[in-house]
Amino acid sequence: MKVLVIGSNGQLGADVVRVLIENKIDYFPATRKDVDITNPQAIRHLIDQQQPTVVINCAAFHDLSLCEQSPDIAMRVNRDAVRSLAEVCKQNSIKLMHISTDYVFDGSKEEGYTELDTPKPINIYGKSKLAGERAATEAHASTFIVRVQSLYGQTMPSGKQHNFVNLMLKLGSERDELKVDQCLMAPTWTYPLAKNLLELLKTDKYGTYHMSCKGRTSWYEFAKEIMTLSNTPTPVIPVSNDFFPRDFNRPENTYLIKGNLEEIGLNLMPSWKEALEGYLILKSSNQN
Ligand SMILES: NC(=O)c1ccc[n+]([C@@H]2O[C@H](COP(=O)([O-])OP(=O)(O)OC[C@H]3O[C@@H](n4cnc5c(N)ncnc54)[C@H](OP(=O)(O)O)[C@@H]3O)[C@@H](O)[C@H]2O)c1
Numbered sequence: 001m002k003v004l005v006i007g008s009n010g011q012l013g014a015d016v017v018r019v020l021i022e023n024k025i026d027y028f029p030a031t032r033k034d035v036d037i038t039n040p041q042a043i044r045h046l047i048d049q050q051q052p053t054v055v056i057n058c059a060a061f062h063d064l065s066l067c068e069q070s071p072d073i074a075m076r077v078n079r080d081a082v083r084s085l086a087e088v089c090k091q092n093s094i095k096l097m098h099i100s101t102d103y104v105f106d107g108s109k110e111e112g113y114t115e116l117d118t119p120k121p122i123n124i125y126g127k128s129k130l131a132g133e134r135a136a137t138e139a140h141a142s143t144f145i146v147r148v149q150s151l152y153g154q155t156m157p158s159g160k161q162h163n164f165v166n167l168m169l170k171l172g173s174e175r176d177e178l179k180v181d182q183c184l185m186a187p188t189w190t191y192p193l194a195k196n197l198l199e200l201l202k203t204d205k206y207g208t209y210h211m212s213c214k215g216r217t218s219w220y221e222f223a224k225e226i227m228t229l230s231n232t233p234t235p236v237i238p239v240s241n242d243f244f245p246r247d248f249n250r251p252e253n254t255y256l257i258k259g260n261l262e263e264i265g266l267n268l269m270p271s272w273k274e275a276l277e278g279y280l281i282l283k284s285s286n287q288n
Contacts, residue, residue, distance in 0.1 A: 002026040003201075004052035006037060006085070007059030011163065012099065012148070014155035015194040016056055023198065028052065032059075037081035043088050054201060055089055056097045057082065060129070063159070064248045067125040078128035079135050086139035095142050097201055102149035102185065102212075104130040107251020112184070112216060114259040115147075115208045122249040133208070144200060145208040149256055152279065153190030154286075165279060168223050172232040179239045180223040184253040186212040187222050189275035191282075196261075196268045205264050210256035213272040225273060229280050 003020055007013040008029030020027040028034075028050045035046045037059055047055075061067060061077035082098055089096040103126035104119035121127045133145045152163035162170060164187070171178055188211075196211055217225075220238040227234055241252050261267040270278070 001054055002028070002050070002052045003054045003056060004028050004030060004047070004050055006030050006035065006055065006057045009155070009158070010058050011151055011153045011155050011157045012190045012194065013058035015153050015190040016058060016197065018191065019194040019198050025198075037085060038076050040084040040088070043081075043084055047088050047092055047094070052094060054095045054097065055085065056099070056197065056201070057085055058099050060099070062101070062125055064123060064125050064250075065246075067128065068123065068248045071124045071128070074124050074128040075131065078125070079131035082132035083135035083139055086136040086143060089142070090140040093142075095144075095201070095204075096136060096140055097144040097146060097197065098132065098136045100133050100145050100147045101126065101129045102147055102254035102256050103251060104133070104147065105251055105254050107183075107253045109253065112253065112255030112257050113210070114257045115210055116259070122251060124248070126251070142204070142206055144206055146197060146200070147208070147210050147256060148188060148193060149212045149254060150185040150187045151190050151193070152187065154282065164219070164222070165226055165276070168226045169230055169232070172227055172230070172234040175234060178223055178227075178234055178236045179243065180220040180236055181241045181243055182218040182220045182238050183241050183250065184216055184218050184255050186214070186216055186255055187272045187276065188212040188269070189279045191278070192268075192270050192275055196266065199266055199268060200261070203264065203266070207260060209260045210258045211261060211269065212256045212258070213269050213275045214267075215271045215273070216255040217272055222272070222276075225276060226280075229277060
């Protein structure tokens, strides 16, 4: 197996690379300098050059406000580029794993979403990612679509200084209290996620999968646990989901139920609390 990781310097891409190294799997880490995925010729050139047997696409245009302001860019990166990638993979008999999002759902379903639920995105980001899922599966049968959610990792998200955990730790040390909303999800550390992606990739059970840490919580509860585990006494105050003004619609409950992974015995994710503990231990050992 040789894996081409697209978006390898992003939050998830960096941990995919880490896990490939740990497993001694041949790989090529492609950043935007190696390939702008909106350029089909550049994709073809890189595939010819690297001859991968598998491509994992972790690249996306996912700043929700910018997606609203520039829907054409969102569609170019999250739909059209994904179609081009899938077409090239098909022509070269390469497995494709494409990373998608919980934001393909509208967030109105109380118990969360299985792979059987009908997507109904309510913002441009979600619409463009759903269009990308469909483009990839139409173009290439050997495609895994993996919907993930609420990521944090050792590498910060592209263009940002902090992930949610690090931001709470920073603000917790600076402020008298933290106000956090109560949207529901499963916060997910990218390192165990990358390990689970690799296990799925070793199969040929193509299709759509939900993959996130086990257990559902709210951003408020998550922030409280971050304060507890880091011994930060700053109180966390729950606020309504529209407390912070936004210029995009935000789904309120997008907890992903991992039915398809359970069915193939590959729901290997830790609980969100175990993952948070692991992340904080690693973070503090890296600081020492
Ligand atoms: N973050 C979350 O909470 C979350 C939640 C649900 C789903 N997801 C999905 O998970 C995946 C990984 O997200 P992430 O948080 O790891 O994102 P990230 O840290 O922002 O990384 C995205 C990567 O995509 C690259 N990229 C963007 N446009 C590109 C282009 N035209 N050509 C080549 N590379 C390009 C970026 O490169 P530059 O650094 O050069 O811009 C960056 O390396 C994405 O598919 C995202 O939609 C994320």
